[in-house]
Amino acid sequence: MSSNSIGQRYAFTSFGESHGKCIGSVIDGCPAGLELEEKDIQKMLDLRRPGQSIITTQRKEEDKVEIISGVFRGYTTGAPITMVIWNQDQRSHDYENLTLRPRPGHSDYPAHVKYDGFNDYRGGGRFSGRLTATFVMAGAIAKKLLSQTIRVDTYSYTCQVGKIKMNSHDIPKAENSIYSNEVRCPDTKMAEKMRAVILAAKRSGDSVGGVIESITTNLPVGLGEPIFGSLESDLSKALFSIPAVKGVEFGSGFYGSTLYGSQNNDEFITKNGKIVTRTNNAGGILGGLSTGMPLVLRVAFKPASSIAKKQRTVDIKTKRPVSLIVQGRHDPCVVPRAPPVVDSLVSIVLVDHALRAGFIPPVIR
Numbered sequence: 001m002s003s004n005s006i007g008q009r010y011a012f013t014s015f016g017e018s019h020g021k022c023i024g025s026v027i028d029g030c031p032a033g034l035e036l037e038e039k040d041i042q043k044m045l046d047l048r049r050p051g052q053s054i055i056t057t058q059r060k061e062e063d064k065v066e067i068i069s070g071v072f073r074g075y076t077t078g079a080p081i082t083m084v085i086w087n088q089d090q091r092s093h094d095y096e097n098l099t100l101r102p103r104p105g106h107s108d109y110p111a112h113v114k115y116d117g118f119n120d121y122r123g124g125g126r127f128s129g130r131l132t133a134t135f136v137m138a139g140a141i142a143k144k145l146l147s148q149t150i151r152v153d154t155y156s157y158t159c160q161v162g163k164i165k166m167n168s169h170d171i172p173k174a175e176n177s178i179y180s181n182e183v184r185c186p187d188t189k190m191a192e193k194m195r196a197v198i199l200a201a202k203r204s205g206d207s208v209g210g211v212i213e214s215i216t217t218n219l220p221v222g223l224g225e226p227i228f229g230s231l232e233s234d235l236s237k238a239l240f241s242i243p244a245v246k247g248v249e250f251g252s253g254f255y256g257s258t259l260y261g262s263q264n265n266d267e268f269i270t271k272n273g274k275i276v277t278r279t280n281n282a283g284g285i286l287g288g289l290s291t292g293m294p295l296v297l298r299v300a301f302k303p304a305s306s307i308a309k310k311q312r313t314v315d316i317k318t319k320r321p322v323s324l325i326v327q328g329r330h331d332p333c334v335v336p337r338a339p340p341v342v343d344s345l346v347s348i349v350l351v352d353h354a355l356r357a358g359f360i361p362p363v364i365r
């Protein structure tokens, strides 16, 4: 396998497997002088951790991060930062029947063919949602860097589960209330309805998908390297690396394609001596460059494929149809665990571009 790294100046590598000894992250290019301790990272990891409520998988992992290089006397040194989490609660026997009977909707079949059976399939191996903890380790540092140096803040929240959509919201309200409920939706009334949809899916041995919205404030104008390193290109690439993501849209997105130019264009105005736009259908990006308006994007997650219902599949060896009951502990909806993951990948891409553009210096004082 290659392509386990992302970023040019803030280069992040993810390693480990779901049921291997550990999972971890290496960051090469983090500026020196950032005050950093394990609890800075742990805080964000705890928001993603499995087994926190009845609407997530019951796998019990502490997800306790250890920093093993790149930090000295409480500050980053400029050397690669290596972080690990030791896996604790694996039940690999649940996955034995999947080696030859691929789960519909999961990576089992193409992974088995591509790696000729050598891939570690236990718990989904490299394809597991568990690997998103490595994104969060790198993302927590990126988020702290962005916030401390250029006061850029990202927050992401559940805005849809199944067909239940969050009502209109205002930005500060969202910031305060995302983590006030298990669904991670700032609209607490709708959060209750979303929770009920997830529980109903779980009770019937099924799963349900949803959407996460992410907003980043205070971005400088001009981040992004068109053409192929445009902000939209790099963010999409990173966000599509999250397992179960099937769609990414910016600003008015797909809905914008139903409008007229006169409706979708964002008029430039001056506010407190600053050039801004009256609306933000562009989602804060024009020509692949940040405009200085909030970056607004949405990420669509499919329903998790590992469901308790009996399914049909094909035996890879005999090519005969067989039935399948998926064992193991799975998320009935991956969305409530994913806001910190979306936050992380957005921050990793933004910090990389901010370093490339010189907005963040190589040493922080």
Ligand SMILES: Cc1cc2nc3c(=O)[nH]c(=O)nc-3n(C[C@H](O)[C@H](O)[C@H](O)COP(=O)(O)O)c2cc1C
Binding pocket: 057, 105, 106, 107, 124, 127, 128, 129, 130, 132, 242, 243, 244, 245, 302, 304, 305, 306, 307, 329, 330, 331, 332, 334, 337, 338, 341
């Ligand atoms: C936080 C998180 C948790 C996940 N948990 C599960 C799970 O419990 N069961 C499952 O089948 N898929 C889960 N997934 C999704 C699978 O890993 C993913 O669907 C699979 O690797 C196939 O990749 P694809 O859906 O991107 O094509 C999870 C994804 C995320 C982001």
